[in-house]
Amino acid sequence: MPEVSCDLSDRLFIVNVILHELWNMLKDLEDGPPFLCPKCGRTYSHKCNLTRHLRLECGVGPRFQCAWCKKRFKHRHHLRDHQRIHLYSNCTFELRN
Ligand SMILES: [Zn+2]
Numbered sequence: 001m002p003e004v005s006c007d008l009s010d011r012l013f014i015v016n017v018i019l020h021e022l023w024n025m026l027k028d029l030e031d032g033p034p035f036l037c038p039k040c041g042r043t044y045s046h047k048c049n050l051t052r053h054l055r056l057e058c059g060v061g062p063r064f065q066c067a068w069c070k071k072r073f074k075h076r077h078h079l080r081d082h083q084r085i086h087l088y089s090n091c092t093f094e095l096r097n
């Protein structure tokens with residue numbers, strides 16, 4: 001008889017551990033940012049941020065390319081800043097074709 005009760009309490013202990021882990025998992029899901037990027041796994045707390053990320057960042061190569069050195073930039077103003085190097089440097093690339 002004592003063996004049975006001991007066995008039972010062991011099982012209860014395991015059930016408790018499992019329940020505790022499940023609870024923690026649920027809590028993590030609840031607390032974590034709800035919007036997950038399906039491509040890279042980044043999470044965002046607002047859907048608009050995820051949408052922007054997908055549209056502009058994730059899996060999308062930088063769209064703005066420097067005509068001189070072919071470097072690419074994600075943002076137009078970064079390209080503009082970069083191109084100043086060419087415009088004001090003595091060592092300019094020739095812009096052809
Ligand atoms: Zn992503």
Ligand SMILES: [Zn+2]
Nearest residue numbers: 066068069071
């Ligand atoms: Zn350049």
